[in-house]
Amino acid sequence: MPEAYGKNLANMFPFYDWLFGTYYEAGLCTARMGALDTGVPDKNPIAIYIHPFIAWNDMIVRRLRKRKQKVSKTMITPAE
Numbered sequence: 800m801p802e803a804y805g806k807n808l809a810n811m812f813p814f815y816d817w818l819f820g821t822y823y824e825a826g827l828c829t830a831r832m833g834a835l836d837t838g839v840p841d842k843n844p845i846a847i848y849i850h851p852f853i854a855w856n857d858m859i860v861r862r863l864r865k866r867k868q869k870v871s872k873t874m875i876t877p878a879e
Contacts, residue, residue, distance in 0.1 A: 800825065 806823035809816050816822035833841070840846035 800830075 803823050803825060806821050807813065807816055808821055813822055839850055
């Protein structure tokens with residue numbers, strides 16, 4: 800939350816935050832937290848464990864496809 804940036808700098812004793820005006824009381828948090836919006840499975844422990852490997856595979860495949868497209872665009876076709 801941008802309004803909380805640079806606020807609540809004290810970990811245990813917020814007196815100095817209050818004194819210097821950096822104390823911020825956020826109130827009730829209604830935003831979704833964690834990885835629920837990212838598509839990471841949250842109920843199946845096996846799926847949670849293998850998710851990073853699936854994500855890495857997807858990143859590698861996308862990178863290789865992008866590189867292949869870039870190479871195919873830069874290749875010169877012979878003149879007939």
